[in-house]
Amino acid sequence: MDIWNIFDTEWVPVGTWIDQVLNWLVSDYRFVFQAIKVPFDIVLSALEDGLTGVPDLLMLVIITLIAWQAGGRRVATVATLSMLSIGLMGAWEESMTTLSIVLTCVFFCALAGLPLGIASARSDRVWNWVRPALDLMQTIPSFVYLVPVVMLFSIGNVSGVIVTFIYALPPLVRLTNLGIRQVRPDMVEAARAFGATKQQTLWKIELPLAMPTIMAGVNQTIMMALSMVVVASMISVTGLGQMVLRGIGRLDMGLASVGGLGIVFLAIMIDRISQSLGQPSRERGHKRWYRTGPVGVVTGLFVSRASPATSYKNTADTPPDSKKTGKTQA
Amino acid sequence: MSELNQETNAGERSKIARVACKGVWKLFGDRADEALEAARAENLSKDEIRERFDCVLGVRDASFEVYEGEIFCIMGLSGSGKSTLVRHINRLIDPTAGEIHVAGDRVDTMDEASLNALRSEKIGMVFQHMALWPHRTLAETVAFGLEVRGVPKAERRKRAIAALSDMELGDWVDSYPDELSGGMQQRVGLARALAADPDILLMDEPFSALDPLIRRQLQDQFLDLSRKLGKTTIFITHDLDEAIRMGDRIAIMKDGVIVQTGTAEEIVTAPANDYVAAFVENVPKGGFVTASQIMEPVDGTKLDRSIEPGMPLDDILATFAEDQTPLAVEQDGDTLGRVTVGDALQALGGKEGS
Numbered sequence: 052m053d054i055w056n057i058f059d060t061e062w063v064p065v066g067t068w069i070d071q072v073l074n075w076l077v078s079d080y081r082f083v084f085q086a087i088k089v090p091f092d093i094v095l096s097a098l099e100d101g102l103t104g105v106p107d108l109l110m111l112v113i114i115t116l117i118a119w120q121a122g123g124r125r126v127a128t129v130a131t132l133s134m135l136s137i138g139l140m141g142a143w144e145e146s147m148t149t150l151s152i153v154l155t156c157v158f159f160c161a162l163a164g165l166p167l168g169i170a171s172a173r174s175d176r177v178w179n180w181v182r183p184a185l186d187l188m189q190t191i192p193s194f195v196y197l198v199p200v201v202m203l204f205s206i207g208n209v210s211g212v213i214v215t216f217i218y219a220l221p222p223l224v225r226l227t228n229l230g231i232r233q234v235r236p237d238m239v240e241a242a243r244a245f246g247a248t249k250q251q252t253l254w255k256i257e258l259p260l261a262m263p264t265i266m267a268g269v270n271q272t273i274m275m276a277l278s279m280v281v282v283a284s285m286i287s288v289t290g291l292g293q294m295v296l297r298g299i300g301r302l303d304m305g306l307a308s309v310g311g312l313g314i315v316f317l318a319i320m321i322d323r324i325s326q327s328l329g330q331p332s333r334e335r336g337h338k339r340w341y342r343t344g345p346v347g348v349v350t351g352l353f354v355s356r357a358s359p360a361t362s363y364k365n366t367a368d369t370p371p372d373s374k375k376t377g378k379t380q381a
Numbered sequence: 382m383s384e385l386n387q388e389t390n391a392g393e394r395s396k397i398a399r400v401a402c403k404g405v406w407k408l409f410g411d412r413a414d415e416a417l418e419a420a421r422a423e424n425l426s427k428d429e430i431r432e433r434f435d436c437v438l439g440v441r442d443a444s445f446e447v448y449e450g451e452i453f454c455i456m457g458l459s460g461s462g463k464s465t466l467v468r469h470i471n472r473l474i475d476p477t478a479g480e481i482h483v484a485g486d487r488v489d490t491m492d493e494a495s496l497n498a499l500r501s502e503k504i505g506m507v508f509q510h511m512a513l514w515p516h517r518t519l520a521e522t523v524a525f526g527l528e529v530r531g532v533p534k535a536e537r538r539k540r541a542i543a544a545l546s547d548m549e550l551g552d553w554v555d556s557y558p559d560e561l562s563g564g565m566q567q568r569v570g571l572a573r574a575l576a577a578d579p580d581i582l583l584m585d586e587p588f589s590a591l592d593p594l595i596r597r598q599l600q601d602q603f604l605d606l607s608r609k610l611g612k613t614t615i616f617i618t619h620d621l622d623e624a625i626r627m628g629d630r631i632a633i634m635k636d637g638v639i640v641q642t643g644t645a646e647e648i649v650t651a652p653a654n655d656y657v658a659a660f661v662e663n664v665p666k667g668g669f670v671t672a673s674q675i676m677e678p679v680d681g682t683k684l685d686r687s688i689e690p691g692m693p694l695d696d697i698l699a700t701f702a703e704d705q706t707p708l709a710v711e712q713d714g715d716t717l718g719r720v721t722v723g724d725a726l727q728a729l730g731g732k733e734g735s
Contacts, residue, residue: 132469241512244471244583245526245573248493248503255529 077202084203091216092209094158098151099208107143111135114320120344122327129323133316142291149290149317152208152283153276156215160223160272163216168227169253178228185221193218193282201286211280211288218277218335226268230261266329273325276319281310291317331353397612398446398482400453400581405443405469405479407462407637410436413477427636439465441637443479450611454628455639456618462637463617464509470615471504472496484580501526503599505574505612509586511566513558519545519569520554526577544576545569547606564595571603575610582614589619600626621660625649633657650674666729670694675728676710676718684709690717697725 053059055156076084102110111134118130137146171178197214204210242252258265284292291313298307341350389460416434419425427438440462456464468474469481481488484503493501501658505526513715515520520541521528527537540702542554548568557567567587574582580672587603588596604627607614618624625645632642633656641653646669652658673690676699687709688697690725698719700708707721 217616237508237510237512240473240515241506241514242525242529244500244504244506244508245529245577246497246499247525247529247666248497251529255525256514260514321649 053133065272068080073199073202081203088204088213089210091155091159091212093157095151095209095212097150098154102147102151103144103224107138110147112119112263116345118320118324120325120340120346122330123344126323126327130320133320137316140309140312142294142309145289145291146313146317148208148273149280149292149314150321152215152280152288152290153273153321155212155315156219156276157269157273159212159216160220161269164220164223164268164272165227167232168186168224168265168268169258169339171224171228181224181228185224188217189221192302193279197282197286206286208288208290211283213281214286215279218279219272222271222275223265223268226271227261227265230264230268231257233264234260235237263329266325268330270322270325273321274318277321278315397416399448399449399484400447400470400615401445401464401482401483402469403444403479403480405440405466405481406477407439407465407469407474407600408434408436408477409439410434412436417477434696438637439474440469440476443634443637443639445632445639445642447613447615449613451629452607452614452616452623452627454616455634456621456624456628456631456632458619460636461634463619463634464585465637466634467615469615470581470583471500478591486514490589497529501530502577503579504581504583505577505579506583507567507570507574507585507587509589511558511563511570511590513566513573515558518555518557519550519561519572522558522569523573523576525573530577540576541572544572547575548572563591564599567591567599568602571606575612580613582612584614584616586617586619588623596623603627621664623704625664633660639688666694668693668695670728672708672710672720673717675724676720677724679709679716679719682707682719684716684719687711687716688720694725694728698729701725 105113115127115131115135120128134146137143167181171181193214195216198222200210200214204213238256238260239252242256247255280288280290280292281295282292284290284296287293291310294310294313295307296310298304298310341347383595406417406420408420410416412434412437416425416430416436418435420430420438425433430436430438443466445453455463455466456526465474469476469479470488472481472491476489479489483499486495486499486516488496488499497674514525517525520538521545524532524541525536527540532540542551545551545554548571550565550568552573553561553565558569561569567590570587574584588599591599600623604680616624616627628645630642630644631648633640633648635656641648641657643651648657649661649664649666649669652661669685670693671690672688672692672694675694676690684707686700686706688700688711690710690712697708701722707719709719710717
């Protein structure tokens with residue numbers, strides 16, 4: 052044997068091992084993976100039916116209202132224009148499919164990622180195990196796990212959600228962990244000093260204070276999920292990604308561009324909305340959510356009709372003018 | 382002079398220990414128990430403990446009692462372990478060794494549930510950097526202790542408003558901490574500590590982060606309040622003037638050790654060691670030194686004027702301002718000694734005549 056070129060021989064047949072494990076999993080345990088699919092399937096179908104079932108214009112109005120509530124008029128304008136562009140390009144149906152896949156994915160990412168992030172923040176030992184797993188998930192090319200996912204879960208939108216889930220989970224876990232660890236220690240100490248249990252401290256102090264960072268994680272997860280749609284379309288996931296893939300396959304640049312632009316507009320819409328959800332309320336002048344946006348308009352009508360005294364009592368909120376007098380007094 | 386008056390008040394109160402620490406040690410590090418044993422056996426210094434066991438000494442064999450209704454100041458420079466020590470009382474920090482008694486209960490062996498009950502019902506704490514939660518309104522902040530205890534919303538809001546009104550913050554109930562000035566924020570901190578009507582107040586350098594004028598105001602306000610409510614208070618400070626102003630008794634800490642415990646007068650006039658002496662060097666002694674401490678034996682000369690042995694130096698100096706002839710120190714008709722202008726001036730300069 053040529054000692055200088057020892058690596059010509061395959062010493063550790065990793066590929067073969069993985070093949071064997073996978074074949075064994077597929078032949079003996081496929082039912083387990085089919086069972087895992089069920090909850091994904093239920094949420095995805097419900098969302099997809101909902102989003103595509105609603106008339107297009109009504110859906111546009113709903114998105115506008117949500118954007119307005121979440122981030123005010125400016126965000127509403129941007130979101131509406133984005134969605135309007137998608138609709139006018141004729142990619143509405145596909146965008147709704149993609150949106151439902153992305154939202155399903157985010158739902159499951161939150162379901163798995165938040166507890167994992169919280170556990171990581173609580174214990175360095177957990178974090179030492181979770182971190183390399185997240186590194187692996189983020190660095191391994193998604194094409195590599197596309198094949199096993201297909202073998203275990205078969206093709207289609209649900210498998211697409213699972214592939215996207217693996218790809219999009221890490222930022223949420225990372226930023227949840229970071230957000231909780233960044234909460235000022237004296238905030239936590241004060242809560243403990245007044246008799247809060249660990250659970251109460253988590254829910255009443257740590258999570259609210261970590262929320263902006265956690266929402267940045269949600270935002271990142273959404274963006275990652277959107278960037279996966281084209282790759283996912285290779286395992287016959289429908290939606291905007293498929294438009295792009297088909298366009299490339301047929302050298303139909305028009306079709307590919309419509310799909311690509313659709314993804315961009317969808318991303319703008321979701322990004323603006325999810326970012327404004329993450330803004331701490333003190334940056335919005337401490338208004339309660341029900342005092343702003345379309346809901347604020349409705350409650351405003353209701354409150355102004357009631358007598359000022361009762362409205363003060365009901366909402367347990369000092370009227371703005373009394374706050375002003377307080378300030379001048381002090 | 383108010384310090385002296387407080388002292389006599391405290392003296393008149395029944396001396397029941399509400400908080401007591403007995404031989405409390407705290408070592409931070411993985412080998413704390415090992416280090417403790419060695420430190421006890423070989424009387425290791427802070428640096429030796431760190432070198433040999435990689436443990437940081439927080440508190441070393443601290444014992445003290447705080448009586449009902451008194452303000453007990455723990456004074457020391459940063460790193461002296463005073464904040465660590467005070468956190469043992471509500472066990473935000475677990476002691477490595479020693480006993481901690483609060484209101485008759487052993488805190489160091491208490492289970493989690495009773496500990497939380499104790500913290501929310503019997504102990505109020507005020508923090509150096511306020512530690513107000515930015516996402517909670519003042520009412521929600523102040524009512525936090527009641528909230529975690531499960532007090533109904535209407536009731537705790539009522540009590541929060543009452544506590545805030547006591548601190549003259551009644552107009553700000555639904556504001557957020559970032560809308561308030563520093564002094565107001567610390568008043569919220571006080572209101573939060575008092576809302577549950579606890580027996581014991583822990584104040585961890587509550588006024589250090591404030592500018593001097595506001596600090597003075599809050600000190601006065603707190604003294605008034607303290608006289609009214611009579612809460613047993615443990616007051617941490619790095620400022621000797623503040624300790625003298627606020628404290629019925631003062632404990633001085635250095636490197637985790639309580640070097641001296643006593644009234645302001647005892648500490649200023651009879652420092653236990655050079656460290657304390659260096660500390661109190663610049664404190665004006667006029668209010669603490671009394672005639673009996675500076676008088677000299679009588680030499681038979683007839684003296685026209687007489688004073689009580691308890692007369693403070695300030696008043697003696699005022700007397701000399703009018704007439705410089707020596708004073709006789711008399712008690713119940715007996716002449717104990719005499720004080721000359723020289724004695725008084727020497728005492729003012731820091732040297733005790735005797």
